[in-house]
Amino acid sequence: MKPHPTPHSALHVAHRNGICKIASATRRKSYLFRIAFLFMLTLSVFNVRASHLVGGEISYTKVANVLNQYVIKLTLYRDCGGINLGNTAAITLTNTGSPVQSVTLPLVGVATDISLVCPGQASNCQPNGNAAIAGVQRFIYQATVTLSGNAANPTNIVYAVCCRPNGVTTLSNPGAQEMCITARIPAFNSGLNNNSPVFVNPPIGAFCQGQPAALALNAFDPDGDVLQYFLVPGRTAVLTNCTYTGGLSGSNPVHAVSPATININTGVISFIPTVLNERALIAVRVDEFRNGVKIGEVFRDMEITIKNCAGNTPPVVAPIGNAVVQVGQTYCVPVTVTDAQAQNLSVTATGGIVPP
Numbered sequence: 001m002k003p004h005p006t007p008h009s010a011l012h013v014a015h016r017n018g019i020c021k022i023a024s025a026t027r028r029k030s031y032l033f034r035i036a037f038l039f040m041l042t043l044s045v046f047n048v049r050a051s052h053l054v055g056g057e058i059s060y061t062k063v064a065n066v067l068n069q070y071v072i073k074l075t076l077y078r079d080c081g082g083i084n085l086g087n088t089a090a091i092t093l094t095n096t097g098s099p100v101q102s103v104t105l106p107l108v109g110v111a112t113d114i115s116l117v118c119p120g121q122a123s124n125c126q127p128n129g130n131a132a133i134a135g136v137q138r139f140i141y142q143a144t145v146t147l148s149g150n151a152a153n154p155t156n157i158v159y160a161v162c163c164r165p166n167g168v169t170t171l172s173n174p175g176a177q178e179m180c181i182t183a184r185i186p187a188f189n190s191g192l193n194n195n196s197p198v199f200v201n202p203p204i205g206a207f208c209q210g211q212p213a214a215l216a217l218n219a220f221d222p223d224g225d226v227l228q229y230f231l232v233p234g235r236t237a238v239l240t241n242c243t244y245t246g247g248l249s250g251s252n253p254v255h256a257v258s259p260a261t262i263n264i265n266t267g268v269i270s271f272i273p274t275v276l277n278e279r280a281l282i283a284v285r286v287d288e289f290r291n292g293v294k295i296g297e298v299f300r301d302m303e304i305t306i307k308n309c310a311g312n313t314p315p316v317v318a319p320i321g322n323a324v325v326q327v328g329q330t331y332c333v334p335v336t337v338t339d340a341q342a343q344n345l346s347v348t349a350t351g352g353i354v355p356p
Contacts, residue, residue: 052082052165054136055203055302058091058157058183059196061222068147068188072157073140074105077114077203077302079165080125080135085111089141092158095149105141112138114202119346136204151189154296158182158238168303170253170280171234172243180235183298196298197221197286200350203302208309209276215304217267218350219286226289229267231260234283234301242281254280254304278306315339 055077063069074089086107093101115123115135122128123135149155160180168174186192197219207213219227233241233250241250252259255278260271262284269282281303288296318336325331337347 052079053077053161053163053179053301054079054165055300056159056179056181057199057203057298057300058159058181059198059298060157060183060185061195062193063144066146068151070145070147070185071142072103072105072145073142074159076139076141078111078137078139079167080113080115080123080137082165085139089139089159089161093145093147093149094156094158095147096153098149098153101148103143103145105143108140108142114138114204116204116206136202138202147185147188150187152187154187155185156182156238157185160237164281165279165303168279168281169275170244170246170248170255170278172245174281177234177242178236179301180237180240181299181301182238184296186295190295192290192295194225194288194290194296195222196296197225197227197288199300203300205302205304206307207273207304208312208314209273209306211309211314212272213270215269215282217269217284217286217300219267221288223290225295227267228264228287228289229262230264230285230287231262231269232283232285232299234281235299248280250283253282254278254306273306276306276308280304280306312343313340315345 053076057075059073059075061071061073063071072091074091076085076089078085088107089105091103091105093103095101113123113125113135114137115125115133117123117133117135121133122130123133124131125135125137129135147155158180159182160178162176162178164171164174164177164179166175171177183196186194199217199219201216201218205215207215217229219229221227231251231253233244235241244250244253246255248255254260254271254273255275256271256273258272260269262269267284267286281301284300284302286298286300287294288298315337316339320333320335323331323333335347335349337345339345
């Protein structure tokens with residue numbers, strides 16, 4: 001059964017002139033019942049209509065000293081050329097042998113513009129932005145939730161909504177394919193007190209046709225659990241994968257010189273893209289291990305685009321070695337970046353232990 005997510009578009013109910021002009025009180029009740037039924041049927045359809053999502057993920061944090069309580073966070077990324085998102089989002093909690101639990105998450109604050117733009121530019125997310133620069137906004141929905149399922153079984157958090165942007169070129173009829181993302185909480189009587197991994201890099205990227213590309217997911221686990229990364233198919237429902245085009249798939253999501261690869265330990269996706277203006281869906285599952293045992297997983301959907309860089313070569317970052325640092329110790333490392341065209345560069349660092 002597919003979960004029913006929150007509507008993110010306005011509901012318009014129309015009726016023919018005179019439909020409510022019923023002479024008999026009995027007939028009036030009958031027609032009003034039919035109208036109410038049609039309204040509820042229309043509402044159920046609109047519950048799965050919210051197009052132009054370019055990505056998303058779910059994370060959670062264990063509430064201290066409460067056995068079955070978690071702060072659940074849903075992060076969605078919207079194509080600013082599409083339908084706006086609402087002030088709430090609905091998730092579904094499933095637990096084997098227990099009734100489905102539906103939860104409504106409120107929007108936290110306002111949407112944040114995370115568009116990839118150069119200094120002085122503004123995307124179409126901004127009121128006076130450049131309509132030709134496709135922008136992306138981040139929406140965060142969050143609430144403290146008390147799990148009601150069987151304490152001995154894991155709980156799956158599910159969010160599904162229609163639909164993906166029509167501009168995605170690696171899917172068949174993308175505007176009709178839903179986006180489904182999930183996360184798994186271990187059985188809450190297991191004593192694990194687990195917090196999920198979180199992603200610190202946004203799920204968007206622009207890469208140059210014909211040049212080596214590296215997309216870093218940069219997930220961080222607050223408990224220090226071991227993480228492993230896998231390329232997987234995007235999904236339209238928990239058990240239903242997206243339909244790809246051109247021989248592509250979840251494990252081969254972008255046209256490239258050779259199929260994209262993902263480092264199982266670092267999550268870096270490497271490829272050399274070949275198709276100009278391709279807009280590709282990439283989906284990743286991150287498995288979480290403690291003492292060698294898998295205890296949870298999170299999924300992330302994201303999009304990338306392939307650009308013509310007109311002879312430009314990407315900057316080169318000098319290798320940075322690994323280091324073991326004691327807790328509380330200050331650690332400084334020089335970062336050297338060079339550019340063959342001597343262009344102005346902006347360098348930022350992200351990570352779970354990197355201060356803002």
